[in-house]
Amino acid sequence: MSNHSRQGVAEGGNAPLRRRGDRVDARLPGIPISDRRHVFSLLQHIADRADYGQDLDILLTQLSPSTLDTLRQASVTDLSRLAEQRPAFVSVCVDEQMMHLAMNRLQLVTKREEDALWFIKRGAPAAAMLELFGMHELEYRRLRLAASVETKRGRSPKLDNQTHHEVIRYWYRNRDHSDPIGRFKTLGEAFPDASFSALWAAIRGGANA
Known part of the structure; x- marks a missing residue:
């Protein structure tokens, strides 16, 4: 179901920068993000964009329609738990110029x-x-x-x-x-x-x- 009421941030206090099982994954482009708070925020951002039909052309260059649909329908709790999974599966790229x-x-x-x-x-x-x-x-x-x-x-x-x-x-x-x-x-x-x-x-x- 649509989750327009998705809000807030994952609970759990200040998480350490690195946890057991964390590693730099060469598979990922850019800089891997392992802090679950940041991963949660990014997942929530993607889910919200998919939910409102915004930037779909950009999202679909990185994720399949079925994955976007799964994220769109996920609850806050589901996204928070997903953000805790290892190894890292989210990274950021910086255009230095x-x-x-x-x-x-x-x-x-x-x-x-x-x-x-x-x-x-x-x-x-x-x-x-x-x-x-x-x-x-x-x-x-x-x-x-x-x-x-x-x-x-x-x-x-x-x-x-x-x-x-x-x-x-x-x-x-x-x-x-x-x-x-x-x-x-x-x-x-x-x-x-x-x-x-x-x-x-x-x-x-x-x-x-």
Whole structure:
């Protein structure tokens, strides 16, 4: 019978990583999985997909229709007991090239999030966050709230003439910086006592390259 109510995980506490009878089976492609909790989760995933008719074309490349039907109709208890059987009969394959692409992408996303938070904490105006990060007003306000950045009323203080000229000179000295986020961050670090809104106004207000 169909088992749409299949849920939960196998009981039994923390199982050891290896048990008597466990061995690395060269028959299996990829990395053999022997921990019954993980095997149970994978069996349940396959059974659920078969039960709902999802990804059948993929499932049928690995399992026969009769095996899928057996898993689909199995109870949670049956799947849990099946997961305990040895030797291992489940393995995973890793596309290392795609995994490295995902890892690199995650590093870029993390770095961008860290940079955005740095600018928010320095009091960057909404216009700066929109230009540098494509961040719209709602997300801008949410991040400021999360970072406990106080909203100050009125116009941002301007730089005095000497600091203004120093900022412009520093900005031009770093014109070869290809990353605008990095260039503005370097500027902010070089003038830690200046309001970032004032720094932004000095650069963008004068339409400096």
